[in-house]
Amino acid sequence: MSYYLKKNWKLIFWPCFLGLMAQSAYVIIQLMMMQSFQAAFELDLSGFIQWTSACIGGYIAYFGLAAIAGALEANAKRKLNNQVRHDLYLTLLQKKHPEYHSQDNGVYISWLTTNIKQIDSLGWTSFFSIFNQLIMIICCVAALLSLDWVMLAFGLVSAAIMLSVPKLFTKQMEKLGQTCANAEAQGLSHIKDILSGFDVLRAFGRTNRFINEGDSASDEMEKACCKLKTSQGFITCGVGVISVCLQFLQQIVTVFLAIQGRIIIGAISSASNLTAGITNGLSSVANSRISIAAAKPYFENITVHAEDVLPPKDLTAETSCNTISMENVSFFYDDKQVLDNQSFIFEKGGKYALTGPSGCGKSTVLKLLLGWLPKYQGFIHFDGKNASDFTPEQLLQQMSYIEQDVYLFNTTIRDNITLGIDFSDEMLKRAIKDSSLDGDLANMPLGLDTPVGENGSNLSGGQKQRVAIARALIHNRSILLVDEGTSALDQKNADIVEQSLLDNPNLTLILVSHHLTQKRKAQFTKVYELKPITVSPENVSKQEAVSVF
Numbered sequence: 001m002s003y004y005l006k007k008n009w010k011l012i013f014w015p016c017f018l019g020l021m022a023q024s025a026y027v028i029i030q031l032m033m034m035q036s037f038q039a040a041f042e043l044d045l046s047g048f049i050q051w052t053s054a055c056i057g058g059y060i061a062y063f064g065l066a067a068i069a070g071a072l073e074a075n076a077k078r079k080l081n082n083q084v085r086h087d088l089y090l091t092l093l094q095k096k097h098p099e100y101h102s103q104d105n106g107v108y109i110s111w112l113t114t115n116i117k118q119i120d121s122l123g124w125t126s127f128f129s130i131f132n133q134l135i136m137i138i139c140c141v142a143a144l145l146s147l148d149w150v151m152l153a154f155g156l157v158s159a160a161i162m163l164s165v166p167k168l169f170t171k172q173m174e175k176l177g178q179t180c181a182n183a184e185a186q187g188l189s190h191i192k193d194i195l196s197g198f199d200v201l202r203a204f205g206r207t208n209r210f211i212n213e214g215d216s217a218s219d220e221m222e223k224a225c226c227k228l229k230t231s232q233g234f235i236t237c238g239v240g241v242i243s244v245c246l247q248f249l250q251q252i253v254t255v256f257l258a259i260q261g262r263i264i265i266g267a268i269s270s271a272s273n274l275t276a277g278i279t280n281g282l283s284s285v286a287n288s289r290i291s292i293a294a295a296k297p298y299f300e301n302i303t304v305h306a307e308d309v310l311p312p313k314d315l316t317a318e319t320s321c322n323t324i325s326m327e328n329v330s331f332f333y334d335d336k337q338v339l340d341n342q343s344f345i346f347e348k349g350g351k352y353a354l355t356g357p358s359g360c361g362k363s364t365v366l367k368l369l370l371g372w373l374p375k376y377q378g379f380i381h382f383d384g385k386n387a388s389d390f391t392p393e394q395l396l397q398q399m400s401y402i403e404q405d406v407y408l409f410n411t412t413i414r415d416n417i418t419l420g421i422d423f424s425d426e427m428l429k430r431a432i433k434d435s436s437l438d439g440d441l442a443n444m445p446l447g448l449d450t451p452v453g454e455n456g457s458n459l460s461g462g463q464k465q466r467v468a469i470a471r472a473l474i475h476n477r478s479i480l481l482v483d484e485g486t487s488a489l490d491q492k493n494a495d496i497v498e499q500s501l502l503d504n505p506n507l508t509l510i511l512v513s514h515h516l517t518q519k520r521k522a523q524f525t526k527v528y529e530l531k532p533i534t535v536s537p538e539n540v541s542k543q544e545a546v547s548v549f
């Protein structure tokens with residue numbers, strides 16, 4: 001938190017400065033009110049009217065300054081929250097593929113939504129409150145000192161007591177804040193899951209499950225946060241009681257001093273307000289410090305700050321390497337072996353097919369090439385250089401990947417193909433033709449500007465795949481990995497798309513498919529047929545990729 005406050009000191013300066021003016025105005029009003037009461041005691045009507053008018057003017061100025069300070073504070077918080085979100089996006093971008101997918105998207109959504117709300121209310125609001133209250137305390141102390149040093153001495157004793165109380169609770173609040181943040185992330189992830197499966201649950205008549213799981217996710221989040229709020233409430237109550245006791249003691253001291261003639265009688269009225277300014281200010285500072293402690297865990301997800309990394313840049317296609325070789329590669333998901341001592345060679349411009357029954361590791365081979373699964377045994381070389389010497393980003397500069405489950409953004413077909421890059425009309429036309437999307441577009445009144453809906457819900461499975469193929473082709477990477485990318489297409493369209501990929505002489509194609517005809521297989525440079533790992537009685541696994549052409 002202090003990182004953001006230091007970095008944005010200019011942004012924070014103005015609301016703090018206006019806050020300082022408002023608090024000072026409040027204390028000056030209290031001093032003027034003393035004079036007003038004193039004039040009343042002395043039956044000095046004109047003095048009373050003068051001081052009272054000054055007080056009214058002072059209050060108008062105080063509220064005006066407070067309103068401007070509030071508006072500037074809101075603006076500063078907006079910018080601070082945006083910076084935290086920006087750093088969270090950068091943190092996510094820095095994560096390697098397995099690390100990113102080790103958490104559910106719901107967890108990330110909670111980082112970017114509920115966590116930011118907590119940072120706003122527990123962090124920034126408390127910071128501004130502490131600043132304003134400290135100014136108020138300082139001004140009140142100065143005002144009381146101008147009346148009598150005994151008043152100040154009492155103020156300092158109060159300060160010492162009020163500031164030491166919250167220290168007792170800081171650790172406990174940090175822990176509760178962490179539990180609350182975790183519960184919110186888990187709950188949101190749960191809610192995201194049932195919302196994504198809404199249609200499935202309804203189709204199978206399991207609306208009860210939707211409600212029950214929604215309720216339990218809701219309570220998961222509420223329970224942890226309720227504990228945090230309950231503890232906060234009890235601590236606030238305890239701190240408040242101590243604050244009120246100190247206030248009454250201060251009142252007794254003031255009256256005693258007035259009786260002794262050390263301060264004016266009119267001071268009695270405002271001295272209580274000034275004392276309240278100190279004690280309430282201190283209890284507010286104490287509570288805000290507790291809130292800041294609870295906000296701390298929310299910042300711990302941020303591991304990267306904007307100024308520590310170069311601004312992310314979009315990757316452009318690079319000339320591809322000539323040979324990709326996988327030698328004696330074995331791979332395990334946890335304890336489960338998927339590839340055993342497999343070797344493949346992919347030459348520039350060659351057309352390769354990976355076939356085999358479901359679960360034999362075809363997609364895993366593509367993910368290894370993409371650098372998403374760094375923990376493998378054996379060797380993967382790009383032009384003789386070890387794949388682990390490249391970052392996944394460097395590998396992706398050469399490769400396009402069409403996944404089995406296509407993801408489309410909730411925008412237009414055009415945006416889903418170009419991903420916001422300004423490709424020429426000619427390139428766009430070519431990609432649309434080679435992906436067989438032209439027939440679909442001809443039947444859509446809005447053509448390329450047709451909205452696709454949430455994850456392409458307005459399109460058929462085949463249309464979604466064609467959009468994904470057009471997206472991969474237009475980005476013009478020289479190696480194309482296709483994971484069952486034509487499985488949702490009817491035979492005719494699958495043939496057209498596969499043929500256009502096979503006819504492209506510059507493209508290195510690695511296509512995963514389990515429905516290749518003999519005629520089609522003959523068109524590939526090489527067809528690798530993967531076999532599932534068989535476990536022999538001696539518990540020895542064996543797998544070989546057979547080249548059939």
Ligand code: ADP
Binds near residue numbers: 359361362363364365
């Ligand atoms: P294919 O594409 O040939 O159908 P995959 O490469 O997707 O097969 O998967 C091979 C095996 O690895 C399957 O048994 C699958 O269940 C398992 N598998 C795939 N991904 C994971 C994962 N992330 N964690 C654990 N097991 C996985």
Ligand code: MG
Binds near residue numbers: 362363364404483
């Ligand atoms: Mg697969």
